[in-house]
Amino acid sequence: MRLGILDIGSNTVHLLAADARPGGRPLATTSDRTVVRIMRYLTPEGAISEEGVQALVAAVARARSMAEAERVDTLLATATSAVREALNGDDVIARIEAALGQPLQVLTGEQEAELTFLAVRRWFGWDAGRILLFDIGGGSFEFAAGADEVPEVAASVPLGAGRMTVQFMPDDPPGEDAAAQLRAHAETVLAPVAERIMALPRPDHVIGSSKAIRSLANLAGREVTGLGFDRTVLSRSSLGSWIPRLARIPASARQELPGITADRALQIVAAAVSLHTAMTMLKIDELEVSPWALREGVLLRYTEQLSWSGRA
Numbered sequence: 001m002r003l004g005i006l007d008i009g010s011n012t013v014h015l016l017a018a019d020a021r022p023g024g025r026p027l028a029t030t031s032d033r034t035v036v037r038i039m040r041y042l043t044p045e046g047a048i049s050e051e052g053v054q055a056l057v058a059a060v061a062r063a064r065s066m067a068e069a070e071r072v073d074t075l076l077a078t079a080t081s082a083v084r085e086a087l088n089g090d091d092v093i094a095r096i097e098a099a100l101g102q103p104l105q106v107l108t109g110e111q112e113a114e115l116t117f118l119a120v121r122r123w124f125g126w127d128a129g130r131i132l133l134f135d136i137g138g139g140s141f142e143f144a145a146g147a148d149e150v151p152e153v154a155a156s157v158p159l160g161a162g163r164m165t166v167q168f169m170p171d172d173p174p175g176e177d178a179a180a181q182l183r184a185h186a187e188t189v190l191a192p193v194a195e196r197i198m199a200l201p202r203p204d205h206v207i208g209s210s211k212a213i214r215s216l217a218n219l220a221g222r223e224v225t226g227l228g229f230d231r232t233v234l235s236r237s238s239l240g241s242w243i244p245r246l247a248r249i250p251a252s253a254r255q256e257l258p259g260i261t262a263d264r265a266l267q268i269v270a271a272a273v274s275l276h277t278a279m280t281m282l283k284i285d286e287l288e289v290s291p292w293a294l295r296e297g298v299l300l301r302y303t304e305q306l307s308w309s310g311r312a
Contacts, residue, residue: 002029003302004072005295006063008096008104010038010082010138010162011211011263013059016295017070022303026296030070034059035263038082039138039162047087053095056083060099076298078105080112081139081160109140109156115297117144117151120207122300123292129204132197134278134287135294136212136271138162141278145197152200155193159186161212161264161271169270172250179247179273186277194281206284208234209293211264212271216242217289218259235286236279243272 001021007014014033018026036059041052048056060077067075077100083092084106097104107115116135124131133151135142139160144151168174168182208217213234220242221234246254246269255265264271279287 001073002071003299004067004070004075005298006060006067006075006077006100007295007298008056008060008077008079008083010080010140010160011267012036013056013063014295015063015066016299017067017072018299020299020303022306024303026299026303030066032063032066034062037138037162037263037266038086039160039166042086042166045087046085048082048092053088053092056092057095057099060096064100074302075100075102076105076302077102078107078294078298080107080137080294081109081156081158082162084108085139085158109142110154112137112140112294113142113144113154113156114151115301116142116209116294117146117154117297118149118300119292119294119297120209120290121149122296123290124205124207130201132203132206132282132284134206134208134213134275135210136161136208136275137210138267141274143193143197143278145200145203153193153196155196157189157193159189159274161267161274164270164274165267172266174247174269176244176247179243179269182270182273183277186274187281190278190281194278197282206287207290208275208287209290212268213275213287214289215259215261215264215268216272216275219257221289232289233286234289236276236284239272239276239279243269243276246272 005016012033017030018028020026041049130147133144137160140156141159144154146152217232217234220238221232251265255262
C-alpha cells in the first residue's frame with residue numbers, strides 16, 4: 001500500500017509518501033516540504049495570526065494535492081507543538097481539517113517522543129542496546145530513553161529552535177550574550193528531564209533525529225562506520241566550538257556554511273545552544289544522527305496496527 005504521512009510542524013509542512021507493508025521496510029517515493037515557520041506568526045497572546053493560518057492552510061492544500069497525485073491510499077496527518085499550543089488552536093485545527101478533507105491527529109509532546117523513538121529503534125536495531133534520543137523541532141525539544149521499542153522516559157520541553165529564536169535571539173546576528181541567556185534558560189527548563197534520564201542506566205547510543213541536529217552534524221560532525229552502515233557523529237566539543245562563531249555572524253552568512261540551509265539559518269544558533277546544553281547536563285560526549293524520525297515512526301505504528309487488526 002502507499003501511505004502518506006503529513007507532518008504539520010512548527011517549521012514546515014512535510015509530506016512523505018512511501019510504499020509500506022507490515023513487517024517490511026518502508027520505501028519512500030516522495031518527500032516534499034513547505035517552509036512555514038509558524039513561530040514568526042505568533043501574536044503576543046500566543047495565537048497564530050490570520051496570515052499564519054492562511055500559510056498553513058495553503059501548505060496543507062498543496063500537500064493534499066501532491067498526495068492525490070502520488071496515488072496515496074491513506075493519508076496520515078499529524079500536527080505537533082505549534083498547533084497544539086496555539087491560543088486559537090481549535091480554530092486552526094478546524095481550518096486545517098477542512099483543507100485536508102479528513103481529521104487531523106494532534107500529537108502530545110510525549111507521543112512525538114515515543115513515535116520518534118520507535119523509528120530510531122527500528123533504524124538502529126536491537127544491537128544498539130539502550131538508546132537516548134534527542135529531537136529538536138521548531139517549538140519543542142523531545143527526549144526519550146530506554147532499551148526497548150517503548151521508552152522508559154518520554155518527555156517534551158518548550159525549547160524548540162524557532163521558539164527560542166523568537167524569545168532570546170530576535171536580532172541578527174544574535175550575539176554571544178543572547179546565547180548565554182538562552183543557555184541559562186535551557187538549564188532551568190531541562191533540569192527535571194535531566195534528573196529523570198540520569199536516573200536510568202547509561203545509554204549505549206545517543207541519537208539525534210531532527211533536521212536541526214542533522215544540519216549541525218553536517219556542519220560540525222564527522223563520518224564513521226559502525227553498526228553495519230556509515231553514520232554521522234556530532235561531538236559536544238565540536239558543537240560547542242561553533243556556537244560563538246554562529247552567534248556572531250548573520251543568517252545570510254550562516255546559510256553559506258556546510259550543511260546549513262537557508263530555511264534553518266535563522267534558527268540554527270538556538271538549536272545549537274539548546275542541544276549543547278542538553279548534552280552538557282546529561283554528560284553526553286557525542287551523538288549519532290538517525291535518518292528516521294517522527295514521520296517514519298507514524299508510518300511504522302500504523303502498519304503495525306494494520307497487521308494486528310488483520311487489515312493488511
